[in-house]
Amino acid sequence: MTPQYDVAVIGGGIVGLAHALMASRRGLKVILFERSPIAQGASVRNFGMIWPIGQPAGELYEVAMKSRDYWLMLRKEGVLEVEECGSIHLAHHQDELDLLTEFCEQGTHECEMLSPREVLERSPLANPTGLLGGMFSPTELRVNPRVASAQIVDWLVKTQGVEACFETQIISIDENTIQSAGGKRWKADQIVVCSGSDLQTLYSEILENSGLKLCKLQMLKSVAQPEIKSGTPHLASGLTLRHYSSFESCPSLEKLKRRIAEESPELDTFGIHVMTSTFPSGETILGDSHEYGDAITPFDKSEIDELMLRELRKVFQLKDWTIQERWHGIYAKHPTLPVFEAKAEDGVQIFVGPGGAGMTMSFGLADRAWNNWTGVEKQNA
Known part of the structure; x- marks a missing residue:
């Protein structure tokens, strides 16, 4: 019998983790897929900067500050260390x-x-x-990018009821059925594709024409x-x-x-x-x-x-x-959007490309997306 979930998230980087968190906070049964033994892409290869100061005034700055709240919530929950270090822009000219x-x-x-x-x-x-x-x-924070994703996954699994399948390459999605390269199948009412820099394995035609x-x-x-x-x-x-x-x-x-x-x-x-x-x-x-x-x-x-x-x-x-x-x-x-979002088919959302601001923006962007999809806003604490 094919296992059934409310939500499946494909991609275990910070964008995928943000969506798994938002879905689990809404009481949904969530499964997370990652093709590597642990996230190895942009989520671990950065400065560890949470950088609201880089976002323009208005909605995007507010989204960055919402993300900041989530990082501080994770610290309060004992998930990982988060330094409230701030930032200094230097002027030598x-x-x-x-x-x-x-x-x-x-x-x-x-x-x-x-x-x-x-x-x-x-x-x-x-x-x-x-x-x-x-x-x-x-407003800027510091986390250790080498361990942050792994610590968040561990917490999601142990305390939030998320199921995580690492070393699992998803190769196709058809009518809410997910298939891995190993031939296993899962079903989910809603699927969120957070495929990072992989723009070819899933929905390549959409991503090729996305502007990413x-x-x-x-x-x-x-x-x-x-x-x-x-x-x-x-x-x-x-x-x-x-x-x-x-x-x-x-x-x-x-x-x-x-x-x-x-x-x-x-x-x-x-x-x-x-x-x-x-x-x-x-x-x-x-x-x-x-x-x-x-x-x-x-x-x-x-x-x-x-x-x-x-x-x-x-x-x-x-x-x-x-x-x-x-x-x-x-x-x-994306040249103009803070993240590329698209409905690939019924029940499948693509959510890719926060650029170099993934650590800063992912929690806030995912929070905004789930509020739009469900019409229900969840508070951080």
Whole structure:
């Protein structure tokens, strides 16, 4: 007899976990499928940043803050460690300081300007050479991406009644019947496809015409830095101001973009904007770059790593720049939507492509989706 569920979620990354959580909170019988022994995609290959400050004012910032509430709920439940570290955008150029000041004055996000001295008091990793100031936001969080997904799955299974099937590749869905590569079948009233960067196995025609593009990023991790305190803020350079949509509301952004394009066009070629997240161990994740579509290959570029390190050294200071790990991640991103949603057939929803904001947005986006699908809003606590 084919097992029957209320909801089946295909994909065990952070997007799929968010949907499994929202469904289980509504008292539904949920099964989760993941083709790997544990999530191995973008959900584990990132900074561990929960980054509301990068979302534009209005609905998307509110969605990011809703996600933040869910991360803090998971901490309260004892699921995983979550640091309320905040973030600092550093200004080493006058146009960066002007833009950050302009952004703060808009009053759309919780943030404040800091003097160079105040920046250095909050983070020993900011390079004081040429530092003009910075912008602090208290809303950002830090989780360990290497273990967060596994800890959430374990909690969903043990306390929320979710059934998890890992090492299970789903190859077809037909009339609410799911089939694995091994020939097993399951039925579910509602199926949510959260297939990450895999745009070909399920509903390839829909995903091919969705506008989604793949993005590859290269990242680095340093050896442990001495004298790092828990809660050290995330740091972002002025290069990030041209990457996050929250700053598009600032008229001075175009001037900053022109200056960077004229001084360092190679940074735009590889989509480089440098950031750092330092864990209580002192290990520091550094990055990153962005290559899209046909530019993506299986092979990492030493040129990108060298450019990132060049820019990182300008704005951050590490006592030991020894790099102990290098890796890349690939995620799907839509050019205009925060996530791609589509009804594939009756009872089947596709939910793919939160871009580089999966850790920041997935819980909030899934919460919004389930509110729309069921007409019932669930509170976090």
